[in-house]
Amino acid sequence: MFSTAVIAGSTIRFGSRLISVGDSEGMVLRIAGKPSSREPVENRFGALRGYRLEYDFDNKTVFITVIQGRVSDIQEIYR
Template sequence: MRRIAAVLLLFVLASPAWAFDTYRFDARVIAVGDSTGKLVQAAGHPARIVQLQNEYGAVTGERWEYDIDGKTVGFTIRNGKVERIDEGR
């Protein structure tokens, strides 16, 4: 019984991480793997675009940040596609 309770607890604690594979803008949903064009159609242009660089200073992607309802939602963009979605940063 303890093992089942521990597994359920881990499942509950890990579930919020799954929610960051998508983000809803009104009736439109953006998911990891969607194009930047779809993101712009759903959310408009971002408030900020930050270039992401590797340790040598080469640009490896961008972070598009939107200010929504008092929080920042960030989309990591690489090769023209959404690679990661972060809320509240």
């Protein structure tokens, strides 16, 4: 049986550095590195709003949503 937990927050730690809601996409890439995947985020009309960056770790996946160049949401999914 599998169990997952989703945690949304305003910060996430990568090593000794923090990424927070409001940080720039450039800051995320400098701190966290290249994401495992980068999916577009569109509005209801199909226009590009930003990207959802995915980072995979041994026991969790981190999704960082970047809208208009700034972090708008951080989610951790524990496996």
